[in-house]
Amino acid sequence: MERRIVEFIAALRASGVRISLAESADAFRAVEWLGVTDRETFRLTLRATLVKDAQDFPTFERLFPMFFQNSDPPPLQNILEGLSESEAKMLAEALRAFNLRLREMLERLLEGKPLSSQDFQELDNWFNPSHFTDLRYQNYLARQLENALQFPELRQSIQELVELLQQLGMNRQRVAQIQKALEENRRALQEQIRQFAGQQILQNMAENPPQKGNASLVDRLFQNLTEAETRQLREEVRRMAAALRTRLALRLRRAKDGQFDPKATIRANLQHGSIPIELRHRDHTLKPKLVILCDLSTSMRYCVEFFLTFISMVRDQIRKSHSFAYIDHLEYISPDFERMAPNQVIQQVLRRMPPGYYNTDLGNALESFAAGYMDLLDHRTILIVLGDGRNNFNPPREDLFQKMAKRARTCVWLNPDPLALWGTGDSDMPRYLPFCDLAFQVSNLRQLSDAVDHLLCHPVRGG
Amino acid sequence: MTHFTSPNMLKDSLLNQKYLASDELATVVYLSLQLEKPILAEGPAGVGKTELAKVLANAMGRELIRLQCYEGLDETKALYEWEYAKQLLYTQLLREKLSQTLSDVSTLREAADRLEKEEDVFFSMRFLLQRPLLKAILSEKPVVLLIDEIDRADAEFEAFLLEVLSDFQVSIPELGTLKAVHMPVVVLTSNNTRELSEALKRRCLYLYIDYPTLEQELQVIRLKVPELSPKLARQAVELVQRLRTMDLRKSPSVSETLDWAKALVALNASALDQQTLETTLSVLLKHEADLQRARQQFFARPSRDQRSETDSFPSAPWRN
Numbered sequence: 001m002e003r004r005i006v007e008f009i010a011a012l013r014a015s016g017v018r019i020s021l022a023e024s025a026d027a028f029r030a031v032e033w034l035g036v037t038d039r040e041t042f043r044l045t046l047r048a049t050l051v052k053d054a055q056d057f058p059t060f061e062r063l064f065p066m067f068f069q070n071s072d073p074p075p076l077q078n079i080l081e082g083l084s085e086s087e088a089k090m091l092a093e094a095l096r097a098f099n100l101r102l103r104e105m106l107e108r109l110l111e112g113k114p115l116s117s118q119d120f121q122e123l124d125n126w127f128n129p130s131h132f133t134d135l136r137y138q139n140y141l142a143r144q145l146e147n148a149l150q151f152p153e154l155r156q157s158i159q160e161l162v163e164l165l166q167q168l169g170m171n172r173q174r175v176a177q178i179q180k181a182l183e184e185n186r187r188a189l190q191e192q193i194r195q196f197a198g199q200q201i202l203q204n205m206a207e208n209p210p211q212k213g214n215a216s217l218v219d220r221l222f223q224n225l226t227e228a229e230t231r232q233l234r235e236e237v238r239r240m241a242a243a244l245r246t247r248l249a250l251r252l253r254r255a256k257d258g259q260f261d262p263k264a265t266i267r268a269n270l271q272h273g274s275i276p277i278e279l280r281h282r283d284h285t286l287k288p289k290l291v292i293l294c295d296l297s298t299s300m301r302y303c304v305e306f307f308l309t310f311i312s313m314v315r316d317q318i319r320k321s322h323s324f325a326y327i328d329h330l331e332y333i334s335p336d337f338e339r340m341a342p343n344q345v346i347q348q349v350l351r352r353m354p355p356g357y358y359n360t361d362l363g364n365a366l367e368s369f370a371a372g373y374m375d376l377l378d379h380r381t382i383l384i385v386l387g388d389g390r391n392n393f394n395p396p397r398e399d400l401f402q403k404m405a406k407r408a409r410t411c412v413w414l415n416p417d418p419l420a421l422w423g424t425g426d427s428d429m430p431r432y433l434p435f436c437d438l439a440f441q442v443s444n445l446r447q448l449s450d451a452v453d454h455l456l457c458h459p460v461r462g463g
Numbered sequence: 464m465t466h467f468t469s470p471n472m473l474k475d476s477l478l479n480q481k482y483l484a485s486d487e488l489a490t491v492v493y494l495s496l497q498l499e500k501p502i503l504a505e506g507p508a509g510v511g512k513t514e515l516a517k518v519l520a521n522a523m524g525r526e527l528i529r530l531q532c533y534e535g536l537d538e539t540k541a542l543y544e545w546e547y548a549k550q551l552l553y554t555q556l557l558r559e560k561l562s563q564t565l566s567d568v569s570t571l572r573e574a575a576d577r578l579e580k581e582e583d584v585f586f587s588m589r590f591l592l593q594r595p596l597l598k599a600i601l602s603e604k605p606v607v608l609l610i611d612e613i614d615r616a617d618a619e620f621e622a623f624l625l626e627v628l629s630d631f632q633v634s635i636p637e638l639g640t641l642k643a644v645h646m647p648v649v650v651l652t653s654n655n656t657r658e659l660s661e662a663l664k665r666r667c668l669y670l671y672i673d674y675p676t677l678e679q680e681l682q683v684i685r686l687k688v689p690e691l692s693p694k695l696a697r698q699a700v701e702l703v704q705r706l707r708t709m710d711l712r713k714s715p716s717v718s719e720t721l722d723w724a725k726a727l728v729a730l731n732a733s734a735l736d737q738q739t740l741e742t743t744l745s746v747l748l749k750h751e752a753d754l755q756r757a758r759q760q761f762f763a764r765p766s767r768d769q770r771s772e773t774d775s776f777p778s779a780p781w782r783n
Contacts, residue, residue: 044490052664
């Protein structure tokens with residue numbers, strides 16, 4: 001059992017749940033107290049000690065039954081037992097019509113014999129499923145295994161067998177019974193295969209944990225990232241954001257001890273007979289307010305997601321942030337962040353506003369911002385634009401951008417294009433650039449995190 | 464150590480305090496008592512996270528010490544503070560005694576030395592203002608410590624809290640190290656407005672309290688507001704559950720359901736008709752936009768003319 005729990009923890013880790021050694025030790029201590037006899041209590045015990053984030057509950061719930069269930073194969077029924085002698089004869093005759101492999105499979109179904117570990121061993125040798133390291137491939141792998149066992153043909157054969165039996169003159173009701181039992185057995189076998197596939201994948205996951213702290217990924221261009229790499233990077237973003245938050249908090253803390261405030265000191269020390277025991281300081285750094293405009297077109301997706309993750313992780317160091325997304329029009333997306341993680345929000349927003357081909361229109365987005373949200377910008381706001389500034393030759397409306405930049409304290413542009421490409425083709429970057437106080441190239445995570453760091457830790461006053 | 468021998472026993476004893484605990488909650492709380500680990504309770508506002516600490520204290524017959532977190536909370540507000548004013552006052556009053564003590568010394572150095580010997584009078588427990596954390600540590604009797612809304616405190620306070628939670632001792636430079644007499648039972652609550660640090664989560668058992676199911680919520684109402692008629696209670700809970708599925712700025716929580724139930728009793732309502740709803744819906748929904756949305760949903764005139772009674776509203780499953 002202990003081994004099983006360790007494997008379970010390894011699989012959870014492989015699926016992206018963070019579990020420390022201390023937590024797995026806790027799990028064992030907790031299991032000692034409550035035992036493993038009651039499955040439900042056992043599940044809750046493991047969940048309370050291992051999973052510390054409600055977002056990871058679904059992963060836990062998906063993996064738990066795969067590790068801790070009565071590992072008996074699903075029940076199969078033996079059809080042959082209930083047959084009379086004449087019926088058995090008819091069946092044997094009908095079976096002769098099939099080739100050897102199919103006959104074997106049909107007989108297995110009739111006898112209700114589950115796949116043995118030997119059978120699975122054989123399948124394993126054919127397939128070598130060791131390169132599947134993601135549970136999403138479970139159904140795919142299961143289907144592959146079924147194909148190898150000729151399940152599609154088997155389905156056909158059951159039909160044919162039934163027809164043959166009818167032709168041989170077996171009782172109609174009896175035939176229907178056999179057909180039903182055969183189908184049920186087939187489904188049970190499929191379930192067994194599916195479980196096997198899942199367990200194979202879990203084992204692979206436990207044996208090949210994903211590479212951690214992949215430094216080269218941090219320098220990989222956003223547009224060259226694969227889905228799997230993105231998931232690794234999300235972890236990295238969280239780590240970087242946590243570090244950033246500590247730095248920000250320190251900055252604010254130091255800033256509080258900045259300038260001496262005589263008035264407040266006198267007031268505070270009245271209770272001590274005006275002996276200045278407590279000194280008061282002015283806080284001269286206020287938490288920034290952010291207004292963020294994000295280009296959500298396909299090329300910008302990851303860049304925006306990572307940036308918004310940074311911002312939402314450090315939201316306690318920010319007074320307020322308003323996020324907008326645009327492709328061809330502008331949408332206010334801040335309310336979505338209250339309920340969902342940034343990557344979910346982006347998927348949700350993309351569902352509402354599907355990206356088309358070459359339809360980015362920043363000019364239009366700026367127009368709707370100027371019409372509806374201009375009051376969000378004031379002398380404390382940092383205006384951040386995340387976009388490649390490629391307008392598909394639509395009017396750039398840099399006049400509006402100038403107005404916005406003027407109202408904001410600082411205006412920052414983050415552009416994933418290399419500097420050399422700014423201004424080439426449909427890029428309107430040079431037109432916006434004069435109104436920005438800062439502009440960064442953010443084509444990979446390292447540049448992005450440097451930019452965010454610079455933005456929040458060393459705010460500049462616009463001028 | 465504790466007098467609970469199983470999660471079920473804990474559950475019953477919480478039920479005696481009129482707190483309906485799910486299996487999950489009972490298991491986690493039981494484990495935390497056995498393993499002496501803090502509980503981190505997360506979930507939407509108003510589902511009974513804070514209440515859990517209160518009833519747990521009652522059920523165990525312990526005192527509850529509460530630390531409400533807010534932005535800018537620091538050690539002096541959470542742990543201890545020297546009571547300067549009292550120290551000053553004492554120095555003033557004891558001035559005579561002081562000069563007596565120092566009367567026979569000749570040099571300034573000698574006076575300072577003598578004063579140093581008496582120093583611990585001024586830095587003693589007498590002048591130490593105990594804040595919740597220190598109170599919990601020094602308490603003679605075992606206590607329940609509730610650290611409410613930890614997500615509102617700053618990150619650095621969280622780091623400081625880690626130190627206290629891991630071994631329940633504090634060092635006060637003037638007094639030395641103070642160690643807990645009894646391990647307090649610690650409940651931390653969070654509304655998840657920001658991500659808590661991994662280190663803090665690691666030290667706690669995690670409990671997620673979600674909105675209850677219909678039956679659970681009904682049971683809570685029966686426990687807390689037994690005066691409400693069963694039929695009306697069911698209708699009310701059904702309506703609340705339906706409101707939660709709507710896209711509202713603030714979904715009604717259990718505490719709001721309870722308030723509403725009490726309001727219905729106070730108004731002597733016999734059915735959930737349009738009039739009653741109109742007047743009491745503001746107990747459930749706290750945003751004007753939400754209210755309007757709910758009204759639109761519930762009071763929309765139907766296109767079909769099956770409507771005969773004018774009071775009960777259409778398309779509602781809880782029609783009388």
